[in-house]
Amino acid sequence: MVQTDTVLNDVDKAILRLMQDDARITNVAISKKLKMAPSAVLERVRKLEERGIIRGYTANLDPAALNKELLAFIFIKSADGFGCDTSAKAFAAIPEVQEVHNIAGDDCYLVKVRVANTQALMELRRKRFSKIANILSMRTTIVMETVKETQTISIT
Amino acid sequence: MVQTDTVLNDVDKAILRLMQDDARITNVAISKKLKMAPSAVLERVRKLEERGIIRGYTANLDPAALNKELLAFIFIKSADGFGCDTSAKAFAAIPEVQEVHNIAGDDCYLVKVRVANTQALMELRRKRFSKIANILSMRTTIVMETVKETQTISIT
DNA sequence: GTGTTTTTAAGAATATTATTCGTTTTTAAA
DNA sequence: TTTAAAAACGAATAATATTCTTAAAAACAC
Numbered sequence: 001m002v003q004t005d006t007v008l009n010d011v012d013k014a015i016l017r018l019m020q021d022d023a024r025i026t027n028v029a030i031s032k033k034l035k036m037a038p039s040a041v042l043e044r045v046r047k048l049e050e051r052g053i054i055r056g057y058t059a060n061l062d063p064a065a066l067n068k069e070l071l072a073f074i075f076i077k078s079a080d081g082f083g084c085d086t087s088a089k090a091f092a093a094i095p096e097v098q099e100v101h102n103i104a105g106d107d108c109y110l111v112k113v114r115v116a117n118t119q120a121l122m123e124l125r126r127k128r129f130s131k132i133a134n135i136l137s138m139r140t141t142i143v144m145e146t147v148k149e150t151q152t153i154s155i156t
Numbered sequence: 157m158v159q160t161d162t163v164l165n166d167v168d169k170a171i172l173r174l175m176q177d178d179a180r181i182t183n184v185a186i187s188k189k190l191k192m193a194p195s196a197v198l199e200r201v202r203k204l205e206e207r208g209i210i211r212g213y214t215a216n217l218d219p220a221a222l223n224k225e226l227l228a229f230i231f232i233k234s235a236d237g238f239g240c241d242t243s244a245k246a247f248a249a250i251p252e253v254q255e256v257h258n259i260a261g262d263d264c265y266l267v268k269v270r271v272a273n274t275q276a277l278m279e280l281r282r283k284r285f286s287k288i289a290n291i292l293s294m295r296t297t298i299v300m301e302t303v304k305e306t307q308t309i310s311i312t
Numbered sequence: 313g314t315g316t317t318t319t320t321a322a323g324a325a326t327a328t329t330a331t332t333c334g335t336t337t338t339t340a341a342a
Numbered sequence: 343t344t345t346a347a348a349a350a351c352g353a354a355t356a357a358t359a360t361t362c363t364t365a366a367a368a369a370c371a372c
Contacts, residue, residue, distance in 0.1 A: 008221065016217060023179045023213035026359095028329055040350045042331070053221040057179035060211040061172060061309050065164065068309050071257070073266065088303040095310035100303040101227070110229065110297070114309060141266070147244040147256040151307055153217050153224050153270060154251035184358055196321045198360070 008053070011036070013155050015044055016053070020152055023057040068096075068114045071143040072121055076129075077108045077136040090132045096124055118142075164209070167192070169311050171200055172209070176308055179213040224252075224270045227299040228277055232285075233264040233292040246288045252280055274298075 008016070014034055018025055027045070031038040048054045063069055078087045091100045091111050099112035115121050121140070129138065164172070170190055174181055183201070187194040204210045219225055234243045247256045247267050255268035271277050277296070285294065 016215065016222075019215040020217060021214070023215045026329060027331090037351050038330075039332080039352080043349080051221070053218050055216040055218055057213060057215050058177070058307065059172065059175040059179045059213050060307060061176060062209050062211055063309055065207075065209040066172075066309050066311055073257075073259070085303060092304035095308075097304065098307060099305045101299040101305075102301040102303065103229070104298045104300050109303075110299070142260045143257040143266070144260050145258040147241060147258065147265075148248035148253065149255045149257075149307070151214065151216060151254060151305070152251075153219055153222050155222055182358060183360090193322045194359075195323080195361080199320080 012044060012048060012053075015041065015048065017155050019045075019054065019057075020155070063114060067116050070115050070117050070121060071146060072113050072115070073141045073143070074111045074113060074129075075106075075108055075139045075141070076111055077106060077138075079134040079136055087132050087134045091129075094124070094128050096120075096128075168200060168204060168209075171197065171204065173311050175201075175210065175213075176311070219270060223272050226271050226273050226277060227302060228269050228271070229297045229299070230267045230269060230285075231262075231264055231295045231297070232267055233262060233294075235290040235292055243288050243290045247285075250280070250284050252276075252284075 011034060015030060018030055018033065027038050027042050030036075030045075031041045034041065045054070063071075076087075076091070080087050085102075088100050088102065088109055091097050091109065094113075096113050096115050097111055098114055099110075101110045103110045113121070113124065115124055121142075125138070125140075129135065167190060171186060174186055174189065183194050183198050186192075186201075187197045190197065201210070219227075232243075232247070236243050244256050244258065244265060247253050247265065250269075252269050252271050253267055254270055255266075257266045259266045269277070269280065271280055277298075281294070281296075285291065
């Protein structure tokens with residue numbers, strides 16, 4: 001076997017670009033754009049899924065329509081030791097938590113949360129975060145306006 | 157007309173949950189889960205798209221496979237006036253920039269970027285950010301480990 | 313309450329797409 | 343070259359999407 005495990009060829013990249021842009025694009029549409037047979041495209045997509053390069057597909061929803069208009073970033077200092085994810089896992093288990101990152105510098109976590117309003121944010125802190133052990137401190141930064149918000153990876 | 161513009165009923169919410177979880181779920185599969193006719197589901201999905209509640213569909217890709225393993229948050233102070241998005245728009249136009257938020261407090265932006273490595277990050281700063289006017293200062297925070305990263309909105 | 317309008321769902325028919333699988337072509341290594 | 347493996351093709355079939363007509367339900371006015 002060659003370097004199949006890690007390397008993507010141009011066809012794979014083209015497929016990924018198309019599906020990143022519109023995950024509900026049909027197989028036939030991809031095959032037309034790439035001038036290939038649908039069966040060949042399908043096999044590639046399957047392999048990209050199997051290899052874990054495509055992790056899944058998701059719909060992008062309007063937060064306002066779902067009454068989740070408040071976005072905030074919370075910096076959390078924790079007493080977790082190195083390589084210990086205990087509190088991080090606890091953060092991740094909260095549905096309103098969209099992201100949990102271990103950031104360099106302050107041995108602290110950066111947590112992104114999306115809730116209805118400031119009251120809901122307070123409640124989240126009180127009812128969920130305060131129950132999590134090891135937290136030393138929390139600093140919350142509220143987003144006033146989001147200009148761009150994607151998960152899109154630039155495929156080169 | 158009633159409050160159709162803003163309110164979602166239980167069927168809509170169920171559809172949104174399913175599609176947020178797997179955007180490539182078939183219409184038929186949704187209709188079976190919801191015990192409805194496929195045509196009825198299709199009409200609802202169409203309306204959710206038209207109303208802008210569903211903004212689009214995207215594939216979640218493995219950053220490592222695409223050689224974009226470094227995630228960083230950059231706090232940028234800018235001389236932009238209130239309600240002036242000039243530099244924010246410029247940030248948003250950079251493909252490696254996934255998010256741009258105007259955050260409260262320091263009249264500054266929080267920008268999330270995904271690149272290959274620290275060298276690529278330096279190059280991005282030098283070649284792209286330095287060309288953008290109005291920037292007063294930048295502080296970069298590198299992510300060491302990501303525990304959770306979704307755009308999923310909890311639908312209640 | 314009744315009648316009316318509007319919205320929503322259903323069902324059947326058709327168009328489109330997904331999927332399978334045997335064959336051919338291409339690729340890459342010996 | 344020769345050969346083996348991988349990739350693409352193409353045709354046949356299964357499944358799904360989509361359209362459109364009709365029926366049911368909900369909302370509204372009176």
